[in-house]
Amino acid sequence: xxxxxxxxxxxxxxxxxxxxxxxxxxxxxxxxxxxxxxxxxxxxxxxxxxxxxxxxxxxxxxxxxxxxxxxxxxxxxxxxxxxxxxxxxxxxxxxxxxxxxxxxxxxxxxxxxxxxxxxxxxxxxxxxxxxxxx
Amino acid sequence: xxxxxxxxxxxxxxxxxxxxxxxxxxxxxxxxxxxxxxxxxxxxxxxxxxxxxxxxxxxxxxxxxxxxxxxxxxxxxxxxxxxxxxxxxxxxxxxxxxxxxxxxxxxxxxxxxxxxxxxxxxxxxxxxxxxxxxxxxx
Numbered sequence: 001x002x003x004x005x006x007x008x009x010x011x012x013x014x015x016x017x018x019x020x021x022x023x024x025x026x027x028x029x030x031x032x033x034x035x036x037x038x039x040x041x042x043x044x045x046x047x048x049x050x051x052x053x054x055x056x057x058x059x060x061x062x063x064x065x066x067x068x069x070x071x072x073x074x075x076x077x078x079x080x081x082x083x084x085x086x087x088x089x090x091x092x093x094x095x096x097x098x099x100x101x102x103x104x105x106x107x108x109x110x111x112x113x114x115x116x117x118x119x120x121x122x123x124x125x126x127x128x129x130x131x132x133x134x
Numbered sequence: 135x136x137x138x139x140x141x142x143x144x145x146x147x148x149x150x151x152x153x154x155x156x157x158x159x160x161x162x163x164x165x166x167x168x169x170x171x172x173x174x175x176x177x178x179x180x181x182x183x184x185x186x187x188x189x190x191x192x193x194x195x196x197x198x199x200x201x202x203x204x205x206x207x208x209x210x211x212x213x214x215x216x217x218x219x220x221x222x223x224x225x226x227x228x229x230x231x232x233x234x235x236x237x238x239x240x241x242x243x244x245x246x247x248x249x250x251x252x253x254x255x256x257x258x259x260x261x262x263x264x265x266x267x268x269x270x271x272x
Contacts, residue, residue, distance in 0.1 A: 093168065096164065
């Protein structure tokens with residue numbers, strides 16, 4: 001008979017944040033949150049592309065999702081999620097195949113942040129620029 | 135080592151996984167992760183910077199799908215991204231849903247959503263022609 005771990009219910013979020021996992025914990029948390037976010041967007045994206053089967057009127061009407069000002073702001077979140085998930089996933093793969101790098105995880109996360117930030121800031125700037133030009 | 139790994143699974147799921155499925159799952163996430171690092175990031179940047187989101191409409195997508203290579207690209211993007219995402223969500227369910235009944239229920243629902251999205255996505259990519267879209271309306 002297998003023993004099961006007893007899980008505490010209703011652990012306050014603040015208690016979770018006090019857990020001092022530092023860089024590794026926040027990378028894990030962001031990886032999970034961005035993964036869920038991208039999957040939700042992907043479901044929406046598959047449905048909107050599916051509407052291509054029903055002709056131009058319906059499809060073009062739904063493109064407000066991407067063309068409206070709030071759509072552009074949501075896209076910046078998507079860029080954040082995809083870019084972070086891609087770079088953080090690459091770091092995890094590199095660490096998985098070269099286990100000697102595990103002790104240097106924090107350094108790798110800061111290198112990852114140094115690659116992520118300029119690309120994201122430039123991308124977010126380019127995405128939002130049209131909002132201020134019209 | 136394997137015993138420890140199995141004990142971790144027993145804690146999370148209440149049973150020992152069968153066969154090598156979780157090993158293949160782990161390996162698939164790495165392979166598809168590298169593939170998506172190239173094609174999903176390329177897709178996002180290409181559609182927003184090379185084409186521009188304001189230029190995207192029915193005619194542009196129809197013109198793109200006139201080229202079979204873009205159909206193949208979009209099909210691989212669909213299969214890899216959706217399978218990677220759904221498999222990741224399965225791992226999250228293992229972390230938070232512990233009761234065996236709810237776990238089976240949640241994963242069954244997830245699998246149904248996976249099959250449905252894969253089905254409509256593959257359908258529109260593989261069967262799309264502008265004529266077929268017009269015929270569907272009339």
